[in-house]
Amino acid sequence: MTAAPACVDNPVETLRAALEPHGLFLRGTVSFATGEAAPMLKSGDPAASVALIGNIGGSIWEPFTRWLEGERDRRGADPLDNWSKQVILPAAEAAGATAYFPSDPPWQPFQQWAMRAEGLKASPLGILIHPRYGLWHGYRGALGFDRALPQTSSVTAGHPCDDCRGKPCISACPVDALRTGMFDLGRCRTHLKKQAGALGCLVDGCLSRDACPIGQGYRYSMEQLRFHMAALGL
Ligand code: SF4
Ligand code: SF4
Structure with a gap:
């Protein structure tokens, strides 16, 4: 098993600091019970927890379009996915975590994780609805850890x-x-x-x-x- 960098005492705060300038937020965490289906870490071990990363409203739009402007020749066919990876992969490295993306196999159950992490349910559109952000939010990636993370989300309002x-x-x-x-x-x-x-x-x-x-x-x-x-x- 690959140990997390010694400097990562508080991965939640490390993540928040790395993501905030890009308009991304730590949306919530899920910890897995022993034996429960969990994504694999780079080490080959199952993750003990995942942290979900996403946008709230149009929070990523300004940082993303600024990046887009400077990447005219390298933006690729799916620029938002590419931008997400350029932002989230270094954050994963700094936090000693393994990154997963909704755009890439092996496909991970992002919606189920989000439902657990934030207590959300699906709208008639199939999109998860948040009591405050409504349908205007999304998930750009998730990070897997070899240890349980503290609960960070506190959605208590009903569906x-x-x-x-x-x-x-x-x-x-x-x-x-x-x-x-x-x-x-x-x-x-x-x-x-x-x-x-x-x-x-x-x-x-x-x-x-x-x-x-x-x-x-x-x-x-x-x-x-x-x-x-x-x-x-x-
Ligand atoms: S809260 Fe919004 S998504 Fe849910 S039923 Fe009403 S209009 Fe549709
Ligand atoms: S984009 Fe929305 S409103 Fe338009 S056809 Fe599809 S579900 Fe209906």
């Missing part, structure tokens, strides 16, 4: 969708992709490939996401919304 009157996200979708209670990805994508979708959601962002009243203050900018929709590659 916003349970008390949502009228559930406007459902009626806002022009093709009823949320109507059955299970997000119909195929129906959504088919619409986006047609002229109405190309001139609507692909330009303005998902109308269902925008209709949610929770966390409107954390809504992404139009520029960021268009970037994410373009990244779908439709």
Whole structure:
């Protein structure tokens, strides 16, 4: 087993300090019981815990676009994934941890980890909804450790969708992709490939996401919304 660097007395604070300038946050931690399924560390041992890293609202947009401007020739096909790795891998090294990314195999259960770490549940869109940030947040990576980490998240409010009157996200979708209670990805994508979708959601962002009243203050900018929709590659 590879020991963590001796200087890493407090990996949580080390991580926070490394991530903050990039608009990334330590979203929460999950510790695994002995024998529980856990991701593998670089050492080949199962992780004892993971720390989830992500954005809150548009927190990464300014640092990311600044990087993008300076990386015109090296941004690659998936610039946000590339940027995430350039920021998170050095943080992992400094904290003596192994990094995992939603974009890379072996695929890790990011959504399950997030549900455990922050007590979140899925919205009708399938995206996890946060009581404060609503649907305007995301996970860019996770770090695995060889020891348990302290609990860092304190989400105690209930699931916003349970008390949502009228559930406007459902009626806002022009093709009823949320109507059955299970997000119909195929129906959504088919619409986006047609002229109405190309001139609507692909330009303005998902109308269902925008209709949610929770966390409107954390809504992404139009520029960021268009970037994410373009990244779908439709
Ligand atoms: S509009 Fe209501 S049901 Fe839909 S995601 Fe927001 S809180 Fe949940
Ligand atoms: S992107 Fe448009 S079609 Fe797809 S779920 Fe959102 S509102 Fe519906």
